[in-house]
Amino acid sequence: MKILRTVTELRNWSRALRLETEPETQLDTRLETRGAGAKIGLVPTMGALHAGHASLIRAAAARCNAVAVSIFVNPTQFGPSEDFASYPRTFQADCTLAEAQGATVIFAPAVEELYPAGASTFVEVEALSTRLDGLSRPGHLRGVATVVAKLFIAAEADLAFFGQKDAAQVAVLRRMVIDLRLGTEIVVCPIVREADGLALSSRNIYLTSEERVRALTLSRVIHHAEGLVAGGQRRSQVVVEAAREMLAAEPSLRVDYIELVNWASLEPAEFVGSGTLFAIAAWVGNTRLIDNTVFE
Numbered sequence: 001m002k003i004l005r006t007v008t009e010l011r012n013w014s015r016a017l018r019l020e021t022e023p024e025t026q027l028d029t030r031l032e033t034r035g036a037g038a039k040i041g042l043v044p045t046m047g048a049l050h051a052g053h054a055s056l057i058r059a060a061a062a063r064c065n066a067v068a069v070s071i072f073v074n075p076t077q078f079g080p081s082e083d084f085a086s087y088p089r090t091f092q093a094d095c096t097l098a099e100a101q102g103a104t105v106i107f108a109p110a111v112e113e114l115y116p117a118g119a120s121t122f123v124e125v126e127a128l129s130t131r132l133d134g135l136s137r138p139g140h141l142r143g144v145a146t147v148v149a150k151l152f153i154a155a156e157a158d159l160a161f162f163g164q165k166d167a168a169q170v171a172v173l174r175r176m177v178i179d180l181r182l183g184t185e186i187v188v189c190p191i192v193r194e195a196d197g198l199a200l201s202s203r204n205i206y207l208t209s210e211e212r213v214r215a216l217t218l219s220r221v222i223h224h225a226e227g228l229v230a231g232g233q234r235r236s237q238v239v240v241e242a243a244r245e246m247l248a249a250e251p252s253l254r255v256d257y258i259e260l261v262n263w264a265s266l267e268p269a270e271f272v273g274s275g276t277l278f279a280i281a282a283w284v285g286n287t288r289l290i291d292n293t294v295f296e
């Protein structure tokens with residue numbers, strides 16, 4: 001499988017594919033319609049790929065003629081005391097997994113390729129990027145929006161695939177695509193979980209076996225909240241309080257946030273309705289985990 005290292009290579013790959021398969025008459029409008037010829041899919045990741053990423057690549061391969069998987073540990077979305085340096089990097093295994101799931105190319109740029117010396121342009125989705133993870137990880141969602149904007153501009157993809165697991169990120173990126181008229185459609189895929197409920201995450205490898213057991217509280221809380229709402233409970237305060245009690249019963253967990261919000265605005269929701277996001281973040285030892293569910 002081809003490994004592309006520069007923005008120019010990625011752009012040329014995407015444009016060549018489109019020219020190959022698109023009738024000439026449609027070329028003039030190609031940037032606006034994008035869907036007319038070969039459908040190009042993009043799956044942005046930071047590597048250390050697992051079954052959650054695999055599900056995104058499969059979804060992309062099912063809907064697109066060609067799929068680029070980006071592997072880039074993005075420095076601007078890490079805080080100064082976070083795990084940028086120690087974030088797991090498993091490039092060879094990632095390439096094997098991506099290819100097996102239907103990726104056409106890997107885009108793996110160096111940091112200087114996406115952030116040239118003196119880089120000072122950032123994408124800030126106001127209000128949204130200071131909610132949920134953006135509140136406890138200042139600058140995180142700005143870093144995510146910035147790198148995804150760069151990837152979208154370089155790849156000129158029709159569709160880009162993201163996991164519901166990072167629900168605040170999805171809200172920010174949806175807003176960014178609308179505001180910047182980026183022309184890439186965001187497709188959100190369900191959270192992939194271990195058999196016992198733990199949401200897959202590249203950071204799960206940081207957990208000791210004892211912490212791994214404690215981490216299950218997060219998915220239990222999500223499941224409990226789903227049960228309350230299925231049983232007719234609509235008051236957010238009641239759902240959040242129940243979640244808080246369950247998390248408090250596991251003293252080794254430190255809650256970052258428990259929130260019911262409108263998934264589009266990330267503003268608190270007083271009542272649970274269609275499109276309400278129930279999201280939690282908690283520290284298990286030194287590892288911060290997130291989980292969520294969206295009510296229909």
Ligand code: AMP
Nearest residue numbers: 045046047052162163165166191192200
């Ligand atoms: P990351 O490599 O952690 O930046 O994640 C890359 C993409 O994979 C993001 O869109 C994540 O939401 C998605 N992802 C991570 N974990 C899961 C999961 N357990 N299920 C589905 N998608 C996931």
